[in-house]
Amino acid sequence: MPIVIALVLIAVGSVAFHLWNPWWLTPIASNWQYIDATIAITFWITGVVFTAVILFMAYCVFRFRHIPGRQAAYEPENKKLEWWLAIVTGVGVAAMLTPGLFVWSQFVTVPANATEFEAVGQQWNWAFRLPGKSGRLGTSDVKYISSDNPLGVNPNDPNGKDNIVIVGDDLHLPVGKPVKVLLRSVDVVHDFYVPEFRAKMDLMPGMVTRFWFTPIRTGEFEILCAGFCGVGHPQMRGKVVVDTESDYQTWLGKQQTFAQLSTPAK
Numbered sequence: 006m007p008i009v010i011a012l013v014l015i016a017v018g019s020v021a022f023h024l025w026n027p028w029w030l031t032p033i034a035s036n037w038q039y040i041d042a043t044i045a046i047t048f049w050i051t052g053v054v055f056t057a058v059i060l061f062m063a064y065c066v067f068r069f070r071h072i073p074g075r076q077a078a079y080e081p082e083n084k085k086l087e088w089w090l091a092i093v094t095g096v097g098v099a100a101m102l103t104p105g106l107f108v109w110s111q112f113v114t115v116p117a118n119a120t121e122f123e124a125v126g127q128q129w130n131w132a133f134r135l136p137g138k139s140g141r142l143g144t145s146d147v148k149y150i151s152s153d154n155p156l157g158v159n160p161n162d163p164n165g166k167d168n169i170v171i172v173g174d175d176l177h178l179p180v181g182k183p184v185k186v187l188l189r190s191v192d193v194v195h196d197f198y199v200p201e202f203r204a205k206m207d208l209m210p211g212m213v214t215r216f217w218f219t220p221i222r223t224g225e226f227e228i229l230c231a232g233f234c235g236v237g238h239p240q241m242r243g244k245v246v247v248d249t250e251s252d253y254q255t256w257l258g259k260q261q262t263f264a265q266l267s268t269p270a271k
């Protein structure tokens with residue numbers, strides 16, 4: 006009997022914890038409602054199955070408890086039951102995986118009007134680069150990294166001259182415009198994650214990884230590193246500020262370009 010009570014408490018307690026837990030998703034601030042929907046579908050399916058299995062186990066422990074003189078029936082196979090279990094499991098797994106395929110196809114299809122920005126991770130901070138008036142990011146390589154050029158922008162690439170370089174400060178983005186995020190790491194694997202944007206992506210040394218999103222409301226959001234990257238990992242935070250278009254332009258006007266930063270002040 007104590008085992009039956011413990012199992013029922015686990016089932017009821019898990020559902021209650023899920024409903025009232027303080028770590029539920031933060032209010033969304035991007036176009037990725039589909040990702041939330043996928044998470045919700047997975048929670049529903051796994052939650053129903055988990056609760057059903059635990060309660061069924063409690064029922065069996067109670068119903069088939071030891072009674073002197075009672076014998077278990079021997080039934081090594083039950084074709085009908087096996088078919089049902091296989092079908093129900095198959096449908097459940099397909100229902101969890103299928104929405105992900107649709108979300109993924111949107112996730113990898115960057116809208117044609119998306120502007121680009123770059124986030125560069127290194128132990129243990131974030132830096133950013135935005136295209137200038139030309140709308141293009143210059144090429145970059147770790148071999149160009151120096152104290153004057155912390156992001157390794159190629160000094161010989163004319164497209165890099167007007168790029169806006171943000172080191173040790175917050176990133177700003179305009180609300181309602183799709184952005185493609187290009188991710189580079191200077192050292193080890195990091196992961197760019199803003200919980201409110203839902204989407205996230207690893208930074209791989211030697212590669213440029215990417216994803217896109219549209220910020221849908223203004224505000225300040227914390228950037229976290231979601232890939233364990235050494236002792237400073239918990240401190241690897243940044244801030245992204247989503248502005249109205251006019252606030253964004255004001256901010257943009259105050260930023261320094263790569264050419265300005267790499268020319269020694271006279």
Ligand SMILES: [Cu+2]
Binds near residue numbers: 126238241
């Ligand atoms: Cu990191």
